[in-house]
């Protein structure tokens with residue numbers, strides 16, 4: 106890997122606990138350094154070839170400091186509408202990010218609110234980071250003051266974080282309108298703030314806010330801000346597309362120019378307002394930036410930031426650049442979903458690399474090529490990022506889709522072309538009635554099994570069901586009751602259930618009838634229920650489709666039912682859900 110092109114400024118030693126020793130050729134660095142406001146852990150070794158840094162706790166650091174993956178989920182990601190993290194959430198996310206192997210975790214703005222201040226205090230006491238360094242974020246000192254006397258900078262030092270990111274104005278108009286100060290004073294604020302933090306033993310990165318817009322408005326001034334930060338000792342000058350309006354070509358051209366004009370080490374921070382944050386980040390890397398700021402799942406202010414996962418995926422796989430510790434790339438899908446869980450947002454199914462649909466194939470022609478070689482329709486092997494290929498079966502499926510889906514489910518259908526053809530035809534016929542099998546894997550598996558065995562799998566046979574929903578005047582629900590009459594193991598069962606809705610009542614009645622014979626049903630839980638009214642087709646009236654997601658404590662599965670009314674459709678989806686759990690429990694149905 107290339108070494109860092111920009112050694113620390115003359116007269117200033119690299120900050121203890123950072124990876125400068127790689128730049129300066131030192132092979133071993135150990136010890137605990139009191140940096141003035143807290144102990145900075147400094148236990149690291151370079152292997153003889155300089156490629157792997159082995160920490161004394163056995164973990165590995167990045168090969169060197171020449172490229173930074175900097176995560177700002179806990180600072181800029183938390184600026185997304187709808188995200189509201191507790192300190193405990195932030196600590197959990199920091200552990201996930203460290204486990205993934207990012208180099209820097211920006212934890213928040215100490216002093217801006219009690220939560221972020223507490224986060225840094227607890228991080229110092231509780232976080233055992235194996236790969237990352239913790240970063241505190243803040244702004245340059247106030248206009249007209251001194252860094253020494255600035256309470257906000259004091260809070261950054263007090264946070265104990267070994268690395269500080271300072272946001273600085275780089276757009277002349279912002280200096281005049283937002284800071285209400287002179288262009289010269291803004292440069293002085295940058296120099297003074299960086300020098301002060303450096304004198305306190307901190308490594309400093311500068312986020313040049315609105316850099317690209319500022320560069321367009323006043324190139325010379327924007328470059329002077331970069332130069333001021335660089336000369337004062339900022340390790341990386343991060344060019345920020347704060348309003349997110351840039352496109353990749355413009356980013357590339359600007360970064361290349363700034364690099365040539367200043368010689369500063371450059372980073373990129375891209376907001377996603379044009380949908381180009383990842384592309385802009387990579388364009389900056391192509392132009393020479395060696396520090397990328399990203400957030401997990403692209404969370405961030407307004408529409409978000411450059412998404413960490415596709416950026417890292419591109420760097421590791423497409424650029425063949427080792428930015429994660431060995432073996433960590435396969436953790437990507439798990440980490441993405443784990444962070445989504447903590448922030449309480451459903452993971453985007455269509456996210457590149459890590460979404461559940463990222464390697465899901467629906468079109469029959471795709472499946473037929475994938476059958477020969479998955480590379481024909483996949484840009485990478487999904488296992489490289491911990492994801493899996495999935496076949497979707499729908500009315501767009503062909504023989505190959507069914508054969509591959511069958512293989513996924515444990516059926517070898519390759520020798521029976523007729524059977525596969527019958528399954529394809531059945532799927533298309535059923536989907537024409539409103540069924541959807543891509544969203545109901547378990548119903549598809551039952552359909553496939555029925556074709557393989559030549560008859561419907563049955564653990565019970567319905568005689569009738571009846572639901573009664575009662576409402577009192579004024580719209581107050583009085584109750585829901587369902588009765589099922591069915592046959593199982595030669596016995597006739599009649600059972601009644603009450604529930605908070607007719608489908609709940611039907612489910613309870615079914616359990617009451619069957620649980621004695623099939624105790625495995627005690628584990629069955631209905632976890633999600635979706636109804637969709639389908640427009641009438643071919644002159645028929647509208648139909649109702651119900652999708653039920655069930656779980657047994659270890660796995661989940663989905664079933665589908667379609668009928669003219671919602672309860673009949675629900676019954677069909679329930680019947681599949683019950684049948685599926687019993688088959689999975691190893692019971693043999695009467696076919």
Ligand SMILES: CC(=O)SCCNC(=O)CCNC(=O)[C@H](O)C(C)(C)COP(=O)(O)OP(=O)(O)OC[C@H]1O[C@@H](n2cnc3c(N)ncnc32)[C@H](O)[C@@H]1OP(=O)(O)O
Pocket residue numbers: 214216217218244245246247248272273274283284285314347406
């Ligand atoms: C592009 C980004 O996303 S940068 C990150 C932005 N993040 C946040 O704003 C979240 C945390 N922020 C906060 O909690 C608050 O805004 C605080 C604590 C930082 C400041 O709060 P307040 O003191 O009440 O100020 P307020 O938010 O109204 O305005 C910001 C002040 O910072 C000043 N300021 C803005 N940018 C900078 C800068 N780069 N350097 C120095 N001062 C700055 C403004 O001039 C303004 O000063 P004024 O109060 O003298 O007019």
Ligand SMILES: CC(=O)C(=O)O
Pocket residue numbers: 181272312313314315345346347348374376
């Ligand atoms: C610093 C930052 O978050 C921005 O400029 O967008």
